[in-house]
Amino acid sequence: MRSHTPAPDFVAAGAGLFWVAPVLLLRQEIDGLRAGAAVHVLATDPTAPLGLPPGAT
Template sequence: MYGQGPSLPAGLTVDGTGLLCVTLLLRLRKAIDGAEAGTVVHVIATDPAAPLDLPAWCHMTGHEYLGPVPGEQPVYAVRLSADARPTRPDRPWHRARD
């Protein structure tokens, strides 16, 4: 069983099974584009770097990392912020230029 963190229901789920975090962040950024602030996103991530990369990405963007979600697969929760800092569409690990 994975995680002992939040069990908040997801408003959106991003499946990154089998993806490296680079590709996962590309998929996540695209999936949340236009989503409402406060939406809880469950990110399914099998990359061993995800428990480090997702909190770092949330810190950089201003979204709230909620932690691992209890269950049978590796799922992490993120709450979208109204005042998140935008990232580049092709490189979501870089902030967008003003």
């Protein structure tokens, strides 16, 4: 049985960029998103999760 992952309301695409790029993209958009919105952060920099809020990974 596969779990269903909701389609994202916003994608912060930072693959190939330094960790701060997807975090900045997310910060620019987050206030306009509805409560409970699904957000996907795409990053290839292994330090990217350090810039995200706790529980967001």
